[in-house]
Amino acid sequence: MAKCRVPKIRKKLSHFETQATGRSRSSMSEEVPPNTDVSNGEDKKKAEAITIRVKDQSGEETFFKVKPNTKMEKIFSAYAQRKGVPASALRFLLDGTRISGDQTPKMLELEDQDQIDCALEQVGGFRC
Known part of the structure; x- marks a missing residue:
């Protein structure tokens, strides 16, 4: 046996x-797994989504719900696709400063319901 x-x-x-x-x-x-908050048992990985408003020159607003670490490039291309124009033809501004596609809402310190301005890219200048 x-x-x-x-x-x-x-x-x-x-x-x-x-x-x-x-x-x-x-x-x-x-x-405890590294992504778990012991105090309330919620998953830290699930970052809260924020809503970003993109306002064009005519005053029309488009809303995007994104996570803080989403690249702005993704928002730009989605906006351009909705409007039917190439993303390269648009300029996105936050408080008058151009936003790069590499940046994220977290880098820009955007909060829920913050507004980004959108304008058509213009080439040329002023002639007297």
Whole structure:
């Protein structure tokens, strides 16, 4: 009759886990995942979405609900597609300063319901 070797295997497995990670199996099960907030049990990864208003020259507003780390380029291309113009033909401004596609709402410190102005790109100048 063969002996049951399960306890020995578990003991060896536990030994290897301790060597590999420096922690025993019991301490590993007590760990809290890095993206979990212990105080309320919510997932930190789920960043709250904010609503950004894009206002064109005629005063028409278009709303976008985005996460703080979404690149502005994504908003620009979606807006251009809705309006039926190429994104390169538009200029997006925040408080009079042009916004780059590489920036994010978090970088720009945008809050919920903040407004971005949109204007058609103009080439040329003023002639007297």
